[in-house]
Amino acid sequence: MIENTDSAVLSRLRDFLATAQLPDGGRLPPERDLAEALDVGRGALRKALATLQAEGVVWRHVGKGTFTGERPIDTVADINAMVQRTNPLEVMGARIAFEPEVARCAALNATPSQITELRSAMMKAQQAPTWRLYEQWDNRLHRLIGESSQNSLLLGLLDTLNAVRRAVTWGRLRDTPVRPPPDHHSFEEHARIVEAIANRDGAGAADAMRRHLRSVEGHMRDMR
Amino acid sequence: MIENTDSAVLSRLRDFLATAQLPDGGRLPPERDLAEALDVGRGALRKALATLQAEGVVWRHVGKGTFTGERPIDTVADINAMVQRTNPLEVMGARIAFEPEVARCAALNATPSQITELRSAMMKAQQAPTWRLYEQWDNRLHRLIGESSQNSLLLGLLDTLNAVRRAVTWGRLRDTPVRPPPDHHSFEEHARIVEAIANRDGAGAADAMRRHLRSVEGHMRDMR
DNA sequence: TAACCGAACCAATCCTGAATTGGTTCGGAT
DNA sequence: ATCCGAACCAATTCAGGATTGGTTCGGTTA
Numbered sequence: 001m002i003e004n005t006d007s008a009v010l011s012r013l014r015d016f017l018a019t020a021q022l023p024d025g026g027r028l029p030p031e032r033d034l035a036e037a038l039d040v041g042r043g044a045l046r047k048a049l050a051t052l053q054a055e056g057v058v059w060r061h062v063g064k065g066t067f068t069g070e071r072p073i074d075t076v077a078d079i080n081a082m083v084q085r086t087n088p089l090e091v092m093g094a095r096i097a098f099e100p101e102v103a104r105c106a107a108l109n110a111t112p113s114q115i116t117e118l119r120s121a122m123m124k125a126q127q128a129p130t131w132r133l134y135e136q137w138d139n140r141l142h143r144l145i146g147e148s149s150q151n152s153l154l155l156g157l158l159d160t161l162n163a164v165r166r167a168v169t170w171g172r173l174r175d176t177p178v179r180p181p182p183d184h185h186s187f188e189e190h191a192r193i194v195e196a197i198a199n200r201d202g203a204g205a206a207d208a209m210r211r212h213l214r215s216v217e218g219h220m221r222d223m224r
Numbered sequence: 225m226i227e228n229t230d231s232a233v234l235s236r237l238r239d240f241l242a243t244a245q246l247p248d249g250g251r252l253p254p255e256r257d258l259a260e261a262l263d264v265g266r267g268a269l270r271k272a273l274a275t276l277q278a279e280g281v282v283w284r285h286v287g288k289g290t291f292t293g294e295r296p297i298d299t300v301a302d303i304n305a306m307v308q309r310t311n312p313l314e315v316m317g318a319r320i321a322f323e324p325e326v327a328r329c330a331a332l333n334a335t336p337s338q339i340t341e342l343r344s345a346m347m348k349a350q351q352a353p354t355w356r357l358y359e360q361w362d363n364r365l366h367r368l369i370g371e372s373s374q375n376s377l378l379l380g381l382l383d384t385l386n387a388v389r390r391a392v393t394w395g396r397l398r399d400t401p402v403r404p405p406p407d408h409h410s411f412e413e414h415a416r417i418v419e420a421i422a423n424r425d426g427a428g429a430a431d432a433m434r435r436h437l438r439s440v441e442g443h444m445r446d447m448r
Numbered sequence: 449t450a451a452c453c454g455a456a457c458c459a460a461t462c463c464t465g466a467a468t469t470g471g472t473t474c475g476g477a478t
Numbered sequence: 479a480t481c482c483g484a485a486c487c488a489a490t491t492c493a494g495g496a497t498t499g500g501t502t503c504g505g506t507t508a
Contacts (some may be wrong), residue, residue: 041452041453041454043453044453046499060498061461061499062458062498064460064498065497082376085376090378091377093329093375097329097375098322100325102321104321105317105321149321151314153309153317153388154314154321156310157318157385160381161377164380254470284469284470284471285469286487286489287470287489288491290470450507451506452508453504454504455505456503456504457501458501460497461498462495463494463495464494464496466494467490469490469491470490471488472485472488473486474485477480477481477482478482
């Protein structure tokens with residue numbers, strides 16, 4: 001050991017990083033190994049690493065290791081935060097803005113088997129013996145449309161939207177044994193959406209979805 | 225074994241479910257155990273379970289088990305999960321589907337002071353001395369449009385989308401000291417969007433935003 | 449005295465192999 | 479023909495140990 005002043009260790013560490021040429025986000029050797037490789041005590045190395053971390057050159061996490069670049073952004077979008085800020089009216093507005101475009105993508109990208117599934121879910125909803133089962137298949141239908149867009153990010157956003165919707169409309173589940181009337185407004189609207197998707201009619205699907213959601217919105221207000 | 229017709233097995237299974245009284249989302253015994261408990265072959269049991277699954281009473285997954293109720297959809301908006309499933313192309317597709325509709329809402333709902341802010345952010349982006357600062361003001365502009373929609377849920381979804389976008393396109397930050405050229409394609413596109421919003425022209429705003437994003441998409445491909 | 453080093457320990461994380469579980473196939477018995 | 483048991487497959491879970499950054503403590507050196 002020649003000189004292990006703080007600055008000497010730091011510069012030797014920078015040297016190592018420059019030489020190592022590791023990819024951005026790459027992982028450094030464990031502190032113990034690195035200390036031995038640089039012929040430095042672990043404490044001194046940690047002090048130097050702390051400096052680099054303060055500079056934003058590296059970031060560390062227990063059990064994971066030390067990595068170059070900046071710490072990746074924190075993970076979960078807080079659905080609870082959205083739920084507290086929003087209200088049923090906003091949820092409906094967001095659905096009317098968002099879901100028609102998802103339907104448009106679905107019309108352009110759905111696979112034949114997905115179209116079959118869409119028709120099946122639609123039928124199941126029509127024949128549902130209770131409101132609860134109807135809503136179950138209605139949900140399934142709307143998510144199938146998201147899956148049919150073949151865009152996992154759109155699907156993720158749709159799931160987020162639905163999670164918020166469920167949280168906001170909590171406790172308003174219709175659990176009556178009464179079944180939806182055979183002329184329930186949604187049935188024909190669903191059919192229009194699914195047929196537009198089957199016909200690869202993007203604009204038609206978006207339009208049909210928009211009409212459907214506006215109709216749902218109208219009935220929501222009537223129930224107040 | 226008395227009678228193990230399909231319907232008999234099915235009714236015995238329903239009986240078990242009713243008796244077991246497991247909580248919604250609860251887990252059924254493994255097929256092998258359950259088959260033995262009901263004194264039924266596994267194949268027959270599976271046929272009955274398939275029926276229940278078609279009815280939406282239970283759902284199954286290899287390695288996990290069989291559960292009551294609906295298949296849970298990722299309730300947590302785990303951005304990391306989205307990031308891992310998606311790719312830059314999908315991100316662009318989602319933006320093109322989503323952001324024009326946000327712009328439409330913004331045109332209908334933006335307050336005068338928000339319109340002032342929009343113009344300000346647009347100017348700042350035009351005069352940005354570096355690409356990094358340009359992107360910063362570009363981000364600010366797009367989020368301001370989200371705020372102008374006056375729909376906190378739409379804004380939350382937009383933030384989620386942006387978080388994914390940043391994570392996916394990470395490491396491709398342009399940090400050159402060069403500034404965007406004065407005739408950068410985005411400048412006029414931004415202006416069209418902002419003016420459409422200022423004029424309360426929802427369709428125009430959506431259209432301008434769509435053109436803008438398609439243009440960005442095109443330049444992304446050129447850079448490859 | 450003060451700084452530094454090595455060693456041990458802690459908690460979070462990763463890793464690996466075994467066990468579990470739904471999905472499938474095949475031969476034999478009824 | 480049909481059903482059953484057994485074996486196998488692939489996805490998932492689970493448990494234990496190994497790894498890793500964070501911390502503490504006593505001994506050594508300057």
